[in-house]
Structures are given as structure tokens and as C-alpha cells.
Amino acid sequence: MACKKEKTFQFVIVGGGIAGVTCVEQLSSQIPSAGVALITAGPHIKAVTNYKQVSRTLEEFNVEERPSSVLEEKFPNLTVIHSAVKSLNTQSHTVETADGRVFGYKKLCICSGGRPKLLTQDNPYVLGIRDTDSAKVFQKQLSNAKRIVIVGNGGIALELVYEVEGCEVIWAVKDKAIGNTFFDAGAAQFLIPSLESNKSERAAPCKRPRYTTEEAAAAGALQTFTADRHLQRQGSGVTEPGSALGPDWHEGIVLRGAEQVSRRVSVEYECEVEKIFTSEELLNSPQQTLRPENGTWPVYIQLSNGQTFGCDFVVSAIGVVPNTEPFLHGNSFAVADDAGLKVDDHMVTSEPDVYAAGDVCTACWELSSLWQQMRLWTQARQMGWYAGRCMAAHVLSETIELDFCFELFSHITKFFNYKVVLLGKFNAQGLGPDHELLVRCTKGQEYVKVVLSGGKMVGAVLIGETDLEETFENLILNQMDLTPYGEELLNPNIDIEDYFD
Ligand SMILES: Cc1cc2nc3c(=O)[nH]c(=O)nc-3n(C[C@H](O)[C@H](O)[C@H](O)COP(=O)(O)OP(=O)(O)OC[C@H]3O[C@@H](n4cnc5c(N)ncnc54)[C@H](O)[C@@H]3O)c2cc1C
Numbered sequence: 001m002a003c004k005k006e007k008t009f010q011f012v013i014v015g016g017g018i019a020g021v022t023c024v025e026q027l028s029s030q031i032p033s034a035g036v037a038l039i040t041a042g043p044h045i046k047a048v049t050n051y052k053q054v055s056r057t058l059e060e061f062n063v064e065e066r067p068s069s070v071l072e073e074k075f076p077n078l079t080v081i082h083s084a085v086k087s088l089n090t091q092s093h094t095v096e097t098a099d100g101r102v103f104g105y106k107k108l109c110i111c112s113g114g115r116p117k118l119l120t121q122d123n124p125y126v127l128g129i130r131d132t133d134s135a136k137v138f139q140k141q142l143s144n145a146k147r148i149v150i151v152g153n154g155g156i157a158l159e160l161v162y163e164v165e166g167c168e169v170i171w172a173v174k175d176k177a178i179g180n181t182f183f184d185a186g187a188a189q190f191l192i193p194s195l196e197s198n199k200s201e202r203a204a205p206c207k208r209p210r211y212t213t214e215e216a217a218a219a220g221a222l223q224t225f226t227a228d229r230h231l232q233r234q235g236s237g238v239t240e241p242g243s244a245l246g247p248d249w250h251e252g253i254v255l256r257g258a259e260q261v262s263r264r265v266s267v268e269y270e271c272e273v274e275k276i277f278t279s280e281e282l283l284n285s286p287q288q289t290l291r292p293e294n295g296t297w298p299v300y301i302q303l304s305n306g307q308t309f310g311c312d313f314v315v316s317a318i319g320v321v322p323n324t325e326p327f328l329h330g331n332s333f334a335v336a337d338d339a340g341l342k343v344d345d346h347m348v349t350s351e352p353d354v355y356a357a358g359d360v361c362t363a364c365w366e367l368s369s370l371w372q373q374m375r376l377w378t379q380a381r382q383m384g385w386y387a388g389r390c391m392a393a394h395v396l397s398e399t400i401e402l403d404f405c406f407e408l409f410s411h412i413t414k415f416f417n418y419k420v421v422l423l424g425k426f427n428a429q430g431l432g433p434d435h436e437l438l439v440r441c442t443k444g445q446e447y448v449k450v451v452l453s454g455g456k457m458v459g460a461v462l463i464g465e466t467d468l469e470e471t472f473e474n475l476i477l478n479q480m481d482l483t484p485y486g487e488e489l490l491n492p493n494i495d496i497e498d499y500f501d
């Protein structure tokens, strides 16, 4: 880094996604006189709008892309620099941008997000979806496609298989059930019928009826309850990167292929990708598993279950890799197994005066037994906000404790047009055999799962308009012994909110 330092800022934040922007906002409001620079590779920044605290830990908000001038007008001490950081020298406390400028910092926060993991690199027929540009490329290619293969079993795959129309979708998952990142097999079973119906045919998920006996009987719901509702106690065991998209990213864009069909999804379970190849490679290969249409598709994908599918393109939805390049070179950052920058309970990396937040970092403090990191919008906002507070506190020589939002994992989202709330150890993560599950399910309406450990509630999955999130959040947070209530906990004829008031 031979160039001359242009300016030194008290705080430099790298990345204009939710983590970076929230960090900037927090710092700028807490210490308005401090010089803050936001260095970001993308042309826009992300802004949280319509923020709503749903309960103690659950939050909902929209995210908008905005010109950075909006932020600069709001915070006069902020300078936004639109260029990628190409190198960082933690010894001299400087960063160099792709356009050759060098800036000094007193404290730096890396919020450079992540990029999609790709099944193969540099294959034009394998797409990852991350930012607005990659979503546009996907949309354009889809408009001419008759068949696509989606690989992966997490958030993006769940959204795409439901949203894509006018195109046959082959969904390759490596598990026995769909949506393994968010659900167990029971929830997957509940959701699968939504995939089999046309989007236009499916009933809008209804608001949860209150289950008083009279109302249920009057509405004919009692019959539904006895026929379809199952209350079970189960045994245990069960280019320049832009900012990541987020909630409802697909709502403003048409995801339609070239066919007249509405939705046609077939799921290939328990398989991984063995090979991806072009029609020429296929025709030159001696393999025997050819299908009649072979040679007519631009790309082929061979799965470990012996099936080979031709398609217009493959979507690689297999998770994200933290964007740590090129920051690592020449520095000695401690990096976690998932390639994220390790941060402690003050969001500090292993390098002095360097913090990190959002998808790029890996939480390495002693985690609460009810919280885990997932690379989500909400956590990016919470980490960016908390990193800003920690940076300010360190400059002001104040002490700061780990924020309450890291006590309990909570996430609200929507899959297959159902509201989905995840709390705590919703999939009994890390609990071993020492837990039990209570499940209540009404076909087409709601799926409620509670995870109990030692008689206490430690997690829950709520699908549909259950209205249970606040009560369950309280039960998880207060760790009340629920043994005396047993299965009554999910009895639909008991208003649980009143029960625990
Ligand atoms: C398709 C899709 C749908 C999603 N849906 C949801 C959802 O419904 N709910 C949810 O909670 N989460 C969702 N997520 C996840 C969520 O979007 C991310 O967890 C979150 O946006 C991460 O925020 P971030 O600020 O850490 O990173 P990003 O948003 O990725 O921002 C990183 C920023 O860093 C910049 N940058 C990168 N490298 C450099 C560099 N070298 N120099 C300077 N700047 C750099 C980028 O330009 C960008 O501005 C979704 C993600 C995707 C891809």
C-alpha cells in the first residue's frame, strides 16, 4: 500500500448492506461529531424501513435500496465512498480502494456480507442469487426457460420453488425432506401440498380462528379438528458484489418461464450433484443413463441418485460464503470453519480496532443456549447496530454488555405464503437425544411444534397465523417448568395466552 493516505476517519465501515448501514446510523447518531466513512462496492445502499418490534425479540421490517445521498444528507459527518476495498493493512490502520485511494481509520467495521456458494465456478449455466443484479440475470434467463434445476434446501430454494411459474422445476435436495435449514420433516409434510397446488388455486392462509368450542362448532371447524388436526408427542431424534436481497425480494419481479404451465415441481430427495456438463460433453460421453431428450438441453446435471436431467440452467442455492477476500491477505484474521471472520462478544475480530458484523462474521463468543447464528437479514441489522454501539462505547471508554437480542434466536419469514416464526432451538439444534417434541397440525392451516428439554420450552416452529409467538417467546425466555401442563400446552381448546397470564 504505497499510495498516500487521503484522509483518516475516526470510523470506517466497509459494506453498504444492512449490517454496514445500520452500523453507520448507530455511530453517527451516537457520536454526531465523529468523522465516519462508508466504503461500499455497490452503487446503492440498503435501508431498513417500517421497522416493527413484534415482541421482545421478534422484529419485522422492509428493506429498500436507496441512493447513498439520503444517508449523507441525514448525517453531515458521513462520507460515502463507492469503491471496493481491495486491501487492508491493520498495522498501519489503512484501507485501499479499487480506485487507488487510501484511507486511514481509528476503528474499522467490516460488513462486506457474503456471496453465493456455487456448485461450479465460471459456468454460465450455473446461477447464484444474491443481489439485485444476479436476481435480474436469473429473471431474464428464466423468461426463456422450460426447465430449471434448483439445488439446495434452504431459504432461496424454498422461495424459488414456490414462486417460479411457467417452467418445470426439478428440485434436488440432499435430505429426506424439504427445507432442512428451517424445518423438520413434519413441517415439510405440512408444506408439500402447497407445492402440488397451483398458486391461483391455493387458499390464502387464513387468520387463525380462536378455538373456543362454540365458535369451532359453529364454523364447522370442530370436524376439521377431529379429522385433520393431529396432536402428537413425538420421541426425540428427529462482478462487484452488491448487497444481499432480503424479505420479499421476488415480490417486485416476475418469475415466469417460457411455458404455459403454472407450477410443476418435482423433488429429487437425498441426492447431491455429481456432475454438470454441456450437451456436447454428454453426447461424447459413453454413459448409459441417457434420457430421450438428451442432447437437446444446453446443460445437464447428474445427481447421485443416478438421475440425469437436462435443463436450461441450474440454480445453485447452497448457502453463502463470507466475503472476506481480499481483506485477509497480509493480515492475520482468525477465521471460523464457515470462513467467517471470528468476532467476540463486542463484535471485535482478532485484529486490533477491527470489528465485523453481518454475513461476513461468525459469532465466536459463548453463545446463549437459545441463540444460534444464521445468516439472516435480522441478524445483520442486530449485529450492525450492536457493532456500532460497541465501537462508540470503546471510543468513549464506556462499558457495554452483550445485547439482549442475542439471548433468543427469533425469525419471522414467509414460506409458501405461510407466515413462519422460528424461536430458539427450533430444530432441537445441539440438544442430542435429551428433548421431546409436541406437534399440532391442521392441514392447510397451521403447524405448531414445540421443543422441550427437561420440561422447559427451548424452541418452537409456528407456521400459519397461530398467534402463539409472543406467549411461546415468554415461555422460552422465562424457562418455566411446563411438565405439569403436558400435552395441554398445545390443546387448541385452551387459550394459551390466558392460561399463562
Ligand atoms: C435471495 C435472498 C433472499 C433472502 N431472503 C431473506 C429473508 O427473507 N429474510 C432474511 O432474514 N434474510 C434473507 N436473506 C439474507 C439477508 O439478505 C442477508 O443475511 C443480509 O442481507 C446480510 O446483510 P449484510 O449487510 O451482512 O451483507 P450484504 O447485504 O451482502 O452487504 C454487503 C455489502 O458489502 C459490499 N461489499 C462487498 N465486498 C466489498 C468490498 N471488498 N469493498 C467494499 N464493499 C464491499 C457490498 O456491495 C454490499 O453493499 C436473503 C438473501 C438472499 C440472497
Ligand SMILES: NC(=O)C1=CN([C@@H]2O[C@H](COP(=O)(O)OP(=O)(O)OC[C@H]3O[C@@H](n4cnc5c(N)ncnc54)[C@H](OP(=O)(O)O)[C@@H]3O)[C@@H](O)[C@H]2O)C=CC1
Residues within 6 Å of the ligand: 151, 152, 153, 154, 155, 156, 157, 159, 173, 174, 180, 181, 272, 273, 316, 317, 318, 319, 320, 374, 375, 376, 413, 414
Ligand atoms: N426467508 C428467509 O429467511 C430467507 C433467508 N435466506 C438466507 O439467504 C442466504 C442464502 O440462502 P440459501 O442459499 O438458500 O442458503 P441456506 O443456508 O438457507 O441453505 C443452503 C442449503 O443448501 C444445502 N447445501 C449445502 N451445500 C450443498 C451441496 N454441495 N449440495 C446440495 N445442497 C447443499 C444446505 O444443506 P446443509 O444445511 O445440510 O449444509 C442447505 O440446505 C442464507 O443465509 C439464508 O438464510 C434466503 C432466502 C430466504
